[in-house]
Amino acid sequence: DAGVIQSPRHEVTEMGQEVTLRCKPISGHNSLFWYRQTMMRGLELLIYFNNNVPIDDSGMPEDRFSAKMPNASFSTLKIQPSEPRDSAVYFCASTPGQSNTEAFFGQGTRLTVV
Amino acid sequence: AQSVTQLGSHVSVSEGALVLLRCNYSSSVPPYLFWYVQYPNQGLQLLLKYTSAATLVKGINGFEAEFKKSETSFHLTKPSAHMSDAAEYFCAVNFNDYKLSFGAGTTVTVRA
Numbered sequence: 001d002a003g004v005i006q007s008p009r010h011e012v013t014e015m016g017q018e019v020t021l022r023c024k025p026i027s028g029h030n031s032l033f034w035y036r037q038t039m040m041r042g043l044e045l046l047i048y049f050n051n052n053v054p055i056d057d058s059g060m061p062e063d064r065f066s067a068k069m070p071n072a073s074f075s076t077l078k079i080q081p082s083e084p085r086d087s088a089v090y091f092c093a094s095t096p097g098q099s100n101t102e103a104f105f106g107q108g109t110r111l112t113v114v
Numbered sequence: 115a116q117s118v119t120q121l122g123s124h125v126s127v128s129e130g131a132l133v134l135l136r137c138n139y140s141s142s143v144p145p146y147l148f149w150y151v152q153y154p155n156q157g158l159q160l161l162l163k164y165t166s167a168a169t170l171v172k173g174i175n176g177f178e179a180e181f182k183k184s185e186t187s188f189h190l191t192k193p194s195a196h197m198s199d200a201a202e203y204f205c206a207v208n209f210n211d212y213k214l215s216f217g218a219g220t221t222v223t224v225r226a
Contacts, residue, residue, distance in 0.1 A: 033213065033214075043215065103206075103214055105150075
């Protein structure tokens with residue numbers, strides 16, 4: 001398996017534009033997570049999906065952020081409109097769903113909003 | 115409250131010296147514990163995990179960690195540091211639910 005695949009790896013956009021980040025989890029994994037990493041706040045869990053259903057979105061910063069998982073092999077994280085403070089590295093991770101198994105991370109998307 | 119704490123945001127060691135990274139957790143029940151490594155511009159990679167089998171866990175790249183319930187700790191060690199060990203290390207805890215809680219991370223610098 002190729003692991004968790006995220007695209008794009010880098011994104012530079014202007015403030016106010018819509019940004020869509022994409023993730024393909026490992027086949028057979030039924031849990032998917034979106035994390036945000038910044039110097040100030042470290043790794044923050046934004047949203048958790050189980051079997052394609054959002055279970056916990058309490059980490060989503062505000063209504064400008066939305067996430068979807070239309071099927072077991074694809075998820076998106078959208079920011080509309082984007083702001084400079086959204087600049088961060090966004091990671092997608094997947095697990096088989098059992099608590100004693102590790103999360104497998106993608107390479108991340110480095111977002112810069114100017 | 116359940117939490118995970120990494121002591122020391124930066125650690126600098128000489129090549130060949132012991133690497134010791136500290137992780138403590140707060141929980142009423144033993145959680146599942148993990149150490150991840152992040153190299154520059156990369157995602158997080160699992161080093162090792164504790165899942166209630168052996169208390170001393172061996173991982174990749176010569177790292178190991180010992181679970182001490184009485185101290186609620188899961189410190190990471192490597193006897194002899196290599197230049198390639200320069201990275202950021204994260205302790206992560208699963209408190210028997212669906213998500214990982216991460217420590218703040220420790221950046222390791224290796225001096226020649």
